[in-house]
Amino acid sequence: MKRLRRKQGTTFLATTMLMSLLSVAGMTYLSSASNVMKTAKRKALDVQMTQLCDAGVQTLLRTYWRNFRDSQAFDDMTTDLTNASIASPKAVTSGSLPGAGNFSVGVISYTQPTGDVYSRIVTVRAVGYIDRNGNGSLDSNEPAKIVDVKVTFQLQRSQVFDYVYFVNNFGWMDGFGPSDLTMNGDLRANGDFSFTNGSPTVNGTVIATQNEKLSSGVAGNVSGSPVKWSNSSYATYQSASNPFVSRMRQSYDATSHGAKTSTGYKSWQDIVFDTNGTIVNNMLDGATLSDSSGSRGWQKATSSATPTYNALDPAPSQEVVMPDLGDIADYQAASAAYVDSKATYADGTANPTYNQGAYLDVWNTSTSAYQRLTTSGCISGSAVIVGTTSHPIKIHGPVTISQDAVIKGNVTGQGTIYTGRNVHIVGSIKYVNPPDFRGTNPTSIDNANEKTDLLGLAARASVMMGNPTGFDNFTLSYMSPPFTKSRLDSNGNTIPAFNAMDVDSTGRRKYQSVISDSVMNATAEGVNQIDAVMYTNFVGGGDLGTSGGGVTINGTIISRDEAMIIYSLPMIMNYDTRVKERTMTQKPLVDIKLPRSPVLMKSTWQDRGTSYGS
Amino acid sequence: MVRKIGIVIIVLGIAAFSPAPINDSIKNHPKRVEQSQAQLTKQQQFNGVVPVVGQIPLSVNEVGMERDKSSRHSIEHEGEGESSMTVGTNRADKVGNGATIVEATNRVEQEVHGSKYLWLYGLIIATLGFGGWKLFQYKIEKSMPVPEFSKRFLKEFENGNS
Secondary structure (H helix, E strand, C coil): CHHHHHHHHHHHHHHHHHHHHHHHHHHHHHHHHHHHHHHHHHHHHHHHHHHHHHHHHHHHHHHHHHHHHHHCCCCCHHHHHHCCCCCCCCEEEEEEEEECEEEEEEEEEECCCCCCCCEEEEEEEEEEEECCCCCCCCCCCCCEEEEEEEEEEEEEECCHHCEEEEEEEEEECCCCCCCCCEEECCEEEEEEEEECCCCCCCCEEEEEEEEECCCEEECEEEEECCECCCHHHHHHHCCCCCCCHHHCCCEHHCCCCHCCCCCHCCCCCEEEEEECCEEEECCEECCCCCCCCCCEEEECCCCCCEEEEEEEECCCCCCCCCCCCHHHHHHHHHHCCCCCCCCCCCCCECCCCCCCCCEEEEEEEECEEEECCCECCEEEEEEEEEECCCCEEEEEEEEEEECCCCEEEEEEEEEEEEEEEEHHHEEEEEECCCCCCCCCHHHHHHHHHCCEEEEEEEEEECEECCCCCHHHHHHHHHHCCCCCCCCEECCEECCCCCCCCCCCCCCCCCCCCCCCCHHHHCCCCCEEEEEEEEEEECCEEECCCCCEEECCEEEEEEEEEEEEECCCEEEEEEEEEEHHHCCCCCCCCCCCCCEEEEEEEEEEEEEEEEECCC | HHHHHHHHHHHHHHHHHCCCCHHHHHCCCCHHHHHHHHHHHHHHHEEEEECCCCCCCCCCCCCCCECCCCCCHHHHHHCCCCCCCCCCCHHHHHHCCHHHHHHHHHHHHHHHHHHHCCCHHHHHHHHHHHHHHHHHEEEEEEEECHHHHHHHHHHHHHHCCC
8 A cells, every 4th residue: 555655756756857847948939929929029119119219319300400400500509408407308309100100219419529619510310109098108017119320410521611702692703705714723603504695715614504493483593604724725824824723723634644544633633623524433523514404525725616515414403502600600610629730741841830820910010010909819809900011910820800891902821800790801911922733742831731822702792892882873773682592491481682771780871891992092002913712701893093094813713692793804714622621531631710501410220128017 | 667777776876875784884983093102101001990880780681671572482382280389489499398208207117117127036036036936845755655665675774784
């Protein structure tokens, strides 16, 4: 009896263990199958919620991008987003995608990189969730996903400075023959570009752009065809003793500059003129006509010749956003903060202005000494600045003048004058040490030109050339509607056309200076030469060449409306290649802190985790 | 016919002698001769700063700034069908107070923190499992009858060895 019981106990244990094993195996299988199903469901949810997060991020960023693109300032962003944190997100907005789910998005971090006044780093946190009960809020049993996106809003170097002539609203050359006007550089308009009543010489590219933001909505066509020199004609002209040939770009020569596909050519491609428009490495190269119907090369040696075209690219040209000098306080802050950080030039020699701030010095005839007009790089009010060869205007860095600058004469140094109102050019502006773009070695040319004089003139209102007290109705008609154009900003607001006859908050008409007419009359003379990179928010125009002998601009003119009336011929414009962004280095040879354009750069997308609810 | 020709001649004459857009008014414009260095030097007496006149324009776009009702459809209706907010106003704060973001953040962080102690849970489970297994072994050994041959075998073994 005792033995039998012991045998029954052993059987019971073995049976129990077997059953346990079978149960475990069954449970494992069920669990595995259930997990596969759960994983698949979660993956689908994850994709869905990722899309919701993306929708939220795009909604918020678009709102701030539109504002930033128009205002070109960080003011609204700073007001809305300062002190944003994870515990207290700012600019929170929510929305839904029908059939998908909801999102809630806000800014959790807003910072300015150390020492960089032109950038703001914004971190956006987006929550995408499935609102199962449709109550519009996230409940504990509802799945949610968090994504952080870091972006940088930046005011970057603007492409408008790559052109000798850039006009936002309407590019026009009227009444010029081939020898009356010679443009050695590229031309661009964010609208139509028209050559009428003559064929001026354009040794460069011409670009027009379709633009629905202009009041009339323009098609963006280049009408008329300018004359263009061959490379050999250009080289022959430049090698002769003609005026300002040292300020012209070189023409392309395969022997000197290398084949287009060679590495040696890369050093030249940004600073030479090639009359033959082609495509090199899938990029347009050489002089082309580009507009809404695509890009083409063209040849036209004389005004009477019928132009010939060769189609290159059917893609229409695109708008280049102009900088907008909005709040003068931003530029005052930039001037005050400026310190020259270049210790040595590219050739190794020491920069004499290294570590110095921005300044503007002029000769004081009473003290027979130089007088510094700026305090921390700024001037409150307006300034009259006249230079001579023996006592030129001295500029360094970005200088900000809160109202007008009245300028003429000789200039030395490298810098930009920002004005809260107008720049009045009342006589020729000439560099004491001008650049020379001729030579066979690109490095030697750059090393020499890096040290020569360079002036930027950036007006928050307009750049007026000549004596404004002498502007007649003819001149003023080109500074008023209907010649000037209104435009829409990104939100559909109309920015009215510039009207020279309007009176602004200074009590003066927009084309006039706040400096008295008597001083303007005493200082004004004919404008024959302008060595400067000119930028204006509104009109670049006035009377030029009134003293006879023609007009030469060595630099650029960038404006929304252009109204230059030329009273003596010829007119020559030579692009200053030192301000062009080089393809290889992504920066210009000389950085004089010119106005910038807004860009938005997305840097990181970080998946912070998913909760599938309890 | 003569009258028509006369009109055409007059019209063409006016067109021919009317000023071209840029160049033709030069004759009537007073020339301002470019000055010598000596004259420029004299004019340097004007070098200096002039105080602010009136007010510095706060916005150079302020005149006539208005909403254009006929603005392009693509611009006006770009954001239709989605939530939007107006930058620079308090609207952004009214759209949401961030409760959803904070709640989701806390929940996800909690789950992430929870997984940080997974090793501890694993250790506890392993310890308990090992202890349970040992207890089970002990119980088994205790409940199992000792085979009789073992006793006989031990006795014979003892006798054989003695």
